[in-house]
Amino acid sequence: MDFFKSLTTKSLTILYALSLDKSQSLTYTIDSTKYSIMYLGGVMLKIVIGGQMDKQVIANLITQLCNGTAEVSIKSDIEAAIAVQTNQAQYYFGACATGAGGALAMAIGLIGPQSCVSVSIPGRVFGEGELREAVRSGKKAFGFVNYDAEKVIPVLLDEILKK
Amino acid sequence: MLFQINALTIFVMAVLGGICAYLANQNIAVFHDGLRPMFPAYFNKVIDRKTLFATSFALSFGLVIGFGLPTSIAGKIIIVHTIMLATDIFGTMFNDDVKGKWLATAVGALFGVVLLFGMQTIIDLLKVLPINFIGSLGTVGSLIILAFSVFPAIAVAYQAGVLKGGIVLALIMLVKQVTFLFGKFVVNGVTVSLNADGMALLVGIAAMVIVAAMQKKKEDGNAAEAFKVFSTNIDRIKKNIFILAISGGIVALATTLLLIAEGPASLTLTANGDYAQAAIVALGRTLGFIPLVMTTAIVSGVYSPAGTKMVHVPAILFINMGIIGMAGSFVTGALIMIVEVLLLGFIARGMDKFPGMKELGDNTRTAMSKVLDIALLVGGMLAANAIAPTIGYIWVIGLYFLNQVSKKPLSTMAIGPIGAISIGILVNILHLIGLFPIIK
Known part of the structure; x- marks a missing residue:
C-alpha cells in the first residue's frame, strides 16, 4: 500500500500484473482517493498440458524445470486449447505418437496454425536453434512425439522463461 | 503378400488410391489427423496450397517410408497409412482446380497399383536371397x-x-x-x-x-460452447456425404480383399487368420479414434477417407465370404460412413455430456x-x-x-x-x- 500512497496522481490506472486465478479489476480507496487497478494479465506463467500421451510425465518435467515460476495444469486437448485461445494460459504442450494428431490437432483447430508447431514428428526433431526460434517467433502451442519430450521441452522452456 | 494380384484387386487399389487423392485434393477428406485442422487456414487464405502441401509432406513422408512400408512388408498386408498418407501428399500437391483434381486422382490411382505390384515384388526379391528370412x-x-x-x-x-x-x-x-x-x-x-x-x-x-x-x-466443460461456431464445417462435410460413402465402401472392400489393414494389431491378427479377434481390435481402435477424427473433422470441415475406422470392422468379418462378402463389405462400409457423417452434429453438441468417453478415446x-x-x-x-x-x-x-x-x-x-x-x-x-x- 505504501507504493500506492507514494503516487500523487489522484486517479490512476495501474497496469497491474498479478498471478490471480481469475482476471479481475480491483478498486482501492486510500486516503479517500479512489484508485482503480486494472488487471492486465498474470506474470505467473500458465502452461497447459493438452495432447494425448504421457501428460503426467510432461507436467512433472515442466514443473520441475520451471522451478515454481509457472503454473502447470493438465487438461484434455480441447480444454487446454480453449485455455490458450481465451488467454487463460500462455503455452500449450502436447504429445502423441506422431507429434501432430492427438498432440496438436485441437490446438491447430482452435488457436490457429500460425501459433502452433510440431517440434518433433517421426523422422525429424527440431534442433536447439529451431526450437528457440519457434518460441521467439511467437508460437504458443507445441506438439511432439512422446519419446522426444526430454529432447525438446528443456530448450523450449528455457527460451520461454527468458521472455 | 497375402493378397492376390488380379483384375479385381488392381481395380480396387486404383480406385482406392484415386478416390483418396481426389478427396484430399478437393479438400473433402485427409487421413492424417494433424493435417485436417490446417484446412480452415487454407480456406481463409492464411496459408497457400504450397504451405498445405509442405505440411502434408512433412507430417506424412517419414511415416510412409519409416512406418508404413516396413510394417506392411513384415505383416504381409498393406497397412492403410502407406496408401492414405501418400494420397494426402498427392492430393495437396496439386491445386484444387479441375486440372489438379484429375491429376491428383490419376497419380493416386497409379500409386495404388504401383504399391500393389511393388510390395509383391519386394517380397519376391527377398525370397530369392540365399538366406530366406x-x-x-x-x-x-x-x-x-x-x-x-x-x-x-x-x-x-x-x-x-x-x-x-x-x-x-x-x-x-x-x-x-x-x-x-x-x-x-x-x-x-x-x-x-x-x-x-x-x-x-x-x-x-x-x-x-x-x-x-x-x-x-466435470463442471467446467465448455467444449460444446466452443464447438458451436463450427456448425458450417459440419454442413460442409454433409454436402460431400455421397463421395465419402463411396470412399468408405472402397476402404471396406479393400480390407475384405486383404489388400489393406487399419492398424498393426488388426493387420497381424488378420494375417494370422484370427478374423474375429482382428475385428474386435479394430472396434477398440475405432472407440479410440471416434473423438479424435470427429473433433478434428468438426473444427476443420474436412473428414477422413476411412472415417473413424469403423468401416474396417465388418469388412474384416466379410473376409473369405466370396462375392457376397465383397458386396456386403462395400455396402456396409458406405452405410457406416453415412451414419458417421450424420452423427457429427450430435457429437459436437454432446461434447461435454460424455467426458469419460472423450478421455477413453485418448487413453x-x-x-x-x-x-x-x-x-x-x-x-x-x-x-x-x-x-x-x-x-x-x-x-x-x-x-x-x-x-x-x-x-x-x-x-x-x-x-x-x-x-x-x-x-x-x-x-x-x-x-x-x-x-x-x-x-x-
Missing part, C-alpha cells in the same frame, strides 16, 4: 497375437488409476486362462470352441467402456500405441534372433537406442519390423562374404 518376419507380430488383449487394462489405468487398471488386468488374465481351459464344449454334437484371446479382449473392452461411462461429468489410443511399441519391439527382437541367433538381439536393441539418440528418429513402433528386415538383409550380405554360413 520371409518366414521369420511373421514372428514380429507374435506378441500382438498373444498379448494385445492387455491394452484395455492399461487404458483403464490411465483413466482411473493403477488399482482399477490392475483389477481389469487380473480380469483379462483370468478370462483368457479360463476360456483356454474350459472354452470348448459340445452343443448338439457340434464342438464350439471359444477363442481365449478374443474373449479376453471383449471382456477388457467392455470393462474399459464401463469405467469410462461411470466417470462423473485407448495411448494404451494401444504403447502396447504396440513394446509388442513390436520384442517381436522384432524375437524375429531377428530367429534369423540370426548370434547377433539378432544385439542389432535390434542397438537400433532401438540409436534411434532414440538420433536427430531423425523413426516411429518406435517401426523399430521391430525394420530391425527384423534389416538383419535379414545383413545376414545375406555377411553370407556373401563368408561370415554367415548356412548351417544345415
Whole structure:
C-alpha cells in the first residue's frame, strides 16, 4: 500500500500484473482517493498440458524445470486449447505418437496454425536453434512425439522463461 | 503378400488410391489427423496450397517410408497409412482446380497399383536371397497375437488409476486362462470352441467402456460452447456425404480383399487368420479414434477417407465370404460412413455430456500405441534372433537406442519390423562374404 500512497496522481490506472486465478479489476480507496487497478494479465506463467500421451510425465518435467515460476495444469486437448485461445494460459504442450494428431490437432483447430508447431514428428526433431526460434517467433502451442519430450521441452522452456 | 494380384484387386487399389487423392485434393477428406485442422487456414487464405502441401509432406513422408512400408512388408498386408498418407501428399500437391483434381486422382490411382505390384515384388526379391528370412518376419507380430488383449487394462489405468487398471488386468488374465481351459464344449454334437484371446479382449473392452461411462461429468466443460461456431464445417462435410460413402465402401472392400489393414494389431491378427479377434481390435481402435477424427473433422470441415475406422470392422468379418462378402463389405462400409457423417452434429453438441468417453478415446489410443511399441519391439527382437541367433538381439536393441539418440528418429513402433528386415538383409550380405554360413 505504501507504493500506492507514494503516487500523487489522484486517479490512476495501474497496469497491474498479478498471478490471480481469475482476471479481475480491483478498486482501492486510500486516503479517500479512489484508485482503480486494472488487471492486465498474470506474470505467473500458465502452461497447459493438452495432447494425448504421457501428460503426467510432461507436467512433472515442466514443473520441475520451471522451478515454481509457472503454473502447470493438465487438461484434455480441447480444454487446454480453449485455455490458450481465451488467454487463460500462455503455452500449450502436447504429445502423441506422431507429434501432430492427438498432440496438436485441437490446438491447430482452435488457436490457429500460425501459433502452433510440431517440434518433433517421426523422422525429424527440431534442433536447439529451431526450437528457440519457434518460441521467439511467437508460437504458443507445441506438439511432439512422446519419446522426444526430454529432447525438446528443456530448450523450449528455457527460451520461454527468458521472455 | 497375402493378397492376390488380379483384375479385381488392381481395380480396387486404383480406385482406392484415386478416390483418396481426389478427396484430399478437393479438400473433402485427409487421413492424417494433424493435417485436417490446417484446412480452415487454407480456406481463409492464411496459408497457400504450397504451405498445405509442405505440411502434408512433412507430417506424412517419414511415416510412409519409416512406418508404413516396413510394417506392411513384415505383416504381409498393406497397412492403410502407406496408401492414405501418400494420397494426402498427392492430393495437396496439386491445386484444387479441375486440372489438379484429375491429376491428383490419376497419380493416386497409379500409386495404388504401383504399391500393389511393388510390395509383391519386394517380397519376391527377398525370397530369392540365399538366406530366406520371409518366414521369420511373421514372428514380429507374435506378441500382438498373444498379448494385445492387455491394452484395455492399461487404458483403464490411465483413466482411473493403477488399482482399477490392475483389477481389469487380473480380469483379462483370468478370462483368457479360463476360456483356454474350459472354452470348448459340445452343443448338439457340434464342438464350439471359444477363442481365449478374443474373449479376453471383449471382456477388457467392455470393462474399459464401463469405467469410462461411470466417470462423473466435470463442471467446467465448455467444449460444446466452443464447438458451436463450427456448425458450417459440419454442413460442409454433409454436402460431400455421397463421395465419402463411396470412399468408405472402397476402404471396406479393400480390407475384405486383404489388400489393406487399419492398424498393426488388426493387420497381424488378420494375417494370422484370427478374423474375429482382428475385428474386435479394430472396434477398440475405432472407440479410440471416434473423438479424435470427429473433433478434428468438426473444427476443420474436412473428414477422413476411412472415417473413424469403423468401416474396417465388418469388412474384416466379410473376409473369405466370396462375392457376397465383397458386396456386403462395400455396402456396409458406405452405410457406416453415412451414419458417421450424420452423427457429427450430435457429437459436437454432446461434447461435454460424455467426458469419460472423450478421455477413453485418448487413453485407448495411448494404451494401444504403447502396447504396440513394446509388442513390436520384442517381436522384432524375437524375429531377428530367429534369423540370426548370434547377433539378432544385439542389432535390434542397438537400433532401438540409436534411434532414440538420433536427430531423425523413426516411429518406435517401426523399430521391430525394420530391425527384423534389416538383419535379414545383413545376414545375406555377411553370407556373401563368408561370415554367415548356412548351417544345415
